[in-house]
Amino acid sequence: MPRLDFEARDRDGVLKKYGYLDMEDGEEEEPAKMTFYGDIVSSEAWGADREPQQIVDFLAELPENKQINLYFNSPGGDAFAGVAMYNILNRWKGKRVGYVEAIAASAATMPLMACDEIHMGTGAEIMIHDPWTWTAGNAAYLRDCADRLEKVGDHYADIYAKKAAEGVTREELRQAMTAETWIDSSNAARYFDIITDGGEAAAPAASVFYKKYKAVPxxxxxxxxxxxxxxMAAQSAERVTAKNNQAKAADAAEERQSRAQALLCDLYLYGT
Structure with a gap:
């Protein structure tokens, strides 16, 4: 089963793995499965522009019209990669069913919105907000970045509107994005056409992105x-175990050395 690691840079600029994307083709009579269990990234922002192409390659191997089940526990990531994933999945002719197992936030909502049917359990969260980025440059470049971000936000709103609950307007969703809105099973029907299930949500995927959001539940x-x-407790236990093992190894080495010295002493005495 192919595994695609998700990567993001921490505050020190170090590229780290924060999750992965497993993609597998199920048995012929079963739906294909795709799990989003980490950040959404692309080469433009993170140096890993392979996720959209990997999905293209995966779909190319499936029988036409095969159902795909998508499982989400992703805090988001690169906005452009999210739109690319939406467009790739939206072209698939087979049925697409999405399950929010814990989190589908920011860019992760794009492949979610490509699903014909969306399910979420108790405690699961969907988050929509205005896209953001960090960059550097002169005034002209920064204005261009702001314009592009605004357009991406409009694209997100257009996509959200296609999955909006009856009576919910694009403008209302755009306002919800500006406010950074977290949606759970209790208020999902206020925004989107979503099926709420009774199952409990999984633990949310870890990520640096939560620190960038302003209204995390x-x-x-x-x-x-x-x-x-x-x-941290597991790491501490591992350190204690490693320290104990080192101490035992040192004690064993010291005992062997003592035995060797005693043997040499006996041989010396025997020889004299």
Whole structure:
């Protein structure tokens, strides 16, 4: 099963892996499966412009009209890569069913919106907001970046409007984007045509992007904090185990050395 690692740069500029995309073709009678369990990235922003092409390659191997089930636990990422994924998946003639297992935020909402049917469980979250970026340059370049961001935001709103709940306008969704709106199973029907299931949400995928958002729900932050605490505890336990193993190895080496010295002493005494 092909695995595509998701990468993003931390605050020190170091490229790190924060998730992956598994893509597999199920049995002939079963839907194909695609899981988004990390950041959405592209070469323009992160140096990994292969996700959209990987999806193209994956779909090229499937029988025509085969159903695809997409599973989401992604805090978002590169806005342009998200739009590319939407367009690629939207061209697929088979049925597309999306499941929000924990998080589908920002750019991750684009492949989600390409689904004919969207499900989300209790505690799962969808987040829509105005796209943002970080860059550097002169005034003309920065104005151009702002114009392009505005256009991307308009494209997102157009796509959201196609999945809007009855009576919800594009303008209302655009306002929700500006406010950074988090949508769960209790208020999903206010925005989108979504099927709410009774299953509990999975733990949210870890990412640097949460620090960039301004209205992350407290239960998501609590879950991320618990994950980080568990990770730190596991690392601490590993360090303690490694230290104990080193101490045991040192004790064993010292014991062997003592035995060797005792043996040499006995041989010396025997020889005299």
């Amino acid at each position: 407290q239960h998501v932050l609590d879950a991320l904090e618990a994950q980080e605490a568990a990770r």
